[in-house]
Amino acid sequence: METRAAILWEPRTDWSVEDIELDDPKAGEVKVKFAASGLCHSDEHMVTGDMVLDPEIAALLQLEQFPIIGGHEGAGEVVQVGPGVTTLQEGDHVVLSFIPSCGRCPSCARGRQHICDLGAVLLAGRQIGDMTARHHSKSGKDLGIMCCTGTFAPYTVVNEATCVKIDNSIPLDKAALVGCGVTTGWGAAVNAAGVQPGETVVVIGIGGIGMNAVQGAAMAGARHVIAVDPIEWKRKEAETTFGATHSAASIEEAAALVGELTWGANADKAILTTGVATGDLIGPMMGMVAKGGRGVVTAVAPMMQEDVKLNLFDLAMQRKELVGCIFGNANPRRDIPRLLQLYGEGRLKLDELVTTTYTLDEVNKGYQDMRDGKNIRGMILY
Known part of the structure; x- marks a missing residue:
């Protein structure tokens, strides 16, 4: 399908909002339609060059970190399910955990989902299952996705290990915040x-x-x-x-x-x-x-x-x-739902965190506002 995304083609440049091609999900993957994405400082670290893979590591992984679709703090609805997915179905509401959790590695088994072994590939920007891309520029160039999520786009394809199912009654724009900032x-x-x-x-x-x-x-x-x-x-x-x-x-x-x-x-x-x-x-x-x-x-x-x-x-x-x-040393599959329960009970403040909302085309303005100290959290609404 065709959609749009904010792409960082190389460090120290602006985000470029462009039309892209998005593949259908493959084995173990789902397609998500986003309601919102937070503008987190971690994406700014890629812009400044502070969070860029060492060239030797990139060569070892045989991939290019850039160009990359930004965003890693989002929530939305599952609209398509790939083969072999067992924990999600179409219509489910999900928060994307910027660190996936497999549930089987030594860290997950010890209750440390925030350092799941799958986190090793976060900056690689490819799909966890086969290290290939589902996002492509109009010219055919493979696009990476920030933290294997890519929330600076109305739609994305991610591994089910990244998705935390939440109650459908929770407002998705507020739920997006617990995908990174609140939980951290x-x-x-x-x-x-x-x-x-x-x-x-x-x-x-x-x-x-x-x-x-x-x-x-x-x-x-x-x-x-x-x-x-x-x-x-x-x-x-x-x-x-x-x-x-x-x-x-x-x-x-x-x-x-x-x-x-x-x-x-x-x-x-x-x-x-x-x-x-x-x-x-x-x-x-x-x-x-x-x-x-x-x-x-x-x-x-x-x-x-x-x-x-x-x-x-x-x-x-x-x-x-x-x-x-x-990630707040959290266990996202446990802590994301319970934080949203606290929000539902009026004990955790989420609405008050969002200072300004933006369209996807205003992503660069949002980050300039962050640099200027104007926001607690800026948010893109789709």
């Missing part, structure tokens, strides 16, 4: 940080991930939730809507505030959710963490980032923990 941020606080009632928590960077870390920490019962961001309206929104008790414009301001609130004991947990993770942020973040406390790195760093400023004596002697986090 909420899980960063609840799963990775392990926030407990009465704790002091600092969230650094209040965008689509950080705002959900704020509401996750608040929902977990934190006594103090300090939202750190240079943009004033985001700090205000964090306090008035998402559960932050305090806010600060910088890490330095937050450190002074945390010291005052805790009588010098510092924060039990600190979560880094900036647009880009850089090594110089780790030391100041861990400096706010109490003895026996935990720092969580959820923000995405450039793939080749290796230098980190961190006092190792302080890390060891105060028994601090520095941990990584992907």
Whole structure:
């Protein structure tokens, strides 16, 4: 079939919205008609070149990462089912999990679906089953799809391992948000940080991930939730809507505030959710963490980032923990439905996350608004 998509032909260029050809699903695959797609910062990392496959790895996989259809945060309806699909049928509503879960690899078997072995092929951009493409340019060029999803298009073909079935009563535009941002941020606080009632928590960077870390920490019962961001309206929104008790414009301001609130004991947990993770942020973040406390790195760093400023004596002697986090360390098949249940009960805020909606043709405007700090989450509606 013919459809349209936002394509990144190479890093450091704009998204190009073009007509494309989409094949029917093959074995183990389904075709999905999207209702909406979130504009997540991870796609911006491909634009900037921070999330680009090493040429040697690309050569080993015998593929080209670009051109690629963007988007990995979406929800829609299954409109066609390929051979051998057993868990879905036409008419089902699904959220696409940007990390697929096979249910059989060692990680899935241990309850760690967020590091399923299928995640190894996320940046390859091809179908999980046979590493070929279902999306093609009008000239016949194979197109990759971001995180094996490609939600910057009204239709896509994905493996059933990527699809999480949800109740058909849930609004699909809001359900799309739990495909990445909500689950990642909420899980960063609840799963990775392990926030407990009465704790002091600092969230650094209040965008689509950080705002959900704020509401996750608040929902977990934190006594103090300090939202750190240079943009004033985001700090205000964090306090008035998402559960932050305090806010600060910088890490330095937050450190002074945390010291005052805790009588010098510092924060039990600190979560880094900036647009880009850089090594110089780790030391100041861990400096706010109490003895026996935990720092969580959820923000995405450039793939080749290796230098980190961190006092190792302080890390060891105060028994601090520095941990990584992907997809909120969640189990998408369990956590996506339960987060949507919390939304249905009015306990999880999704509507309030969407600052601006866009058409597919406005995708570049949406990302410029993100860079300019105008959105918590921008969303494409189809």
